[in-house]
Amino acid sequence: MSEFRRNNVEVEHKEVQQKSDSSLVAATFIKYAAYIIIFFGFLYFLIRYVFPKF
Template identity: 65%
Template sequence: MEEKKNIEVRREEKTDSGLVGATFIKYAAYLIIFFAVLWFLINYVFPMFS
């Protein structure tokens, strides 16, 4: 007679909060740089042409 074994597999998915924080800081820095360049263009470069 053949025995049947019940195998239970558990996976714990961990989110690395340090990685999430680093990614957030990186994209926040990209946004700050983008808006700083945009602000510079609007205040200094565009008025030269008018």
Template identity: 65%
Template sequence: MDDQRKVEVHKEIRSDNSMAGATFIKYAAYIIIFFGIIWFLINYILPMF
């Protein structure tokens, strides 16, 4: 007798929303810091020249 088992493999692919949110917050902070430095240079350092 040829016994063969049929095994169904189910893989669930999840997108980790918390990781995406953390990445968004990190890059948003980088952008805010960058524009803060640019604003500081324009308002305080540039007028000295």
């Protein structure tokens, strides 16, 4: 009474293109450059506006 049915399953293959090294390096540089600019902007704010009030 028990029947085993085999389902035809279509497997979808996707090709993932990886970034080239130069674009990966550029993206990383931009990210860390933004972190550095934000950090120095925060330091400038502290030195210019917060520390003179003490």
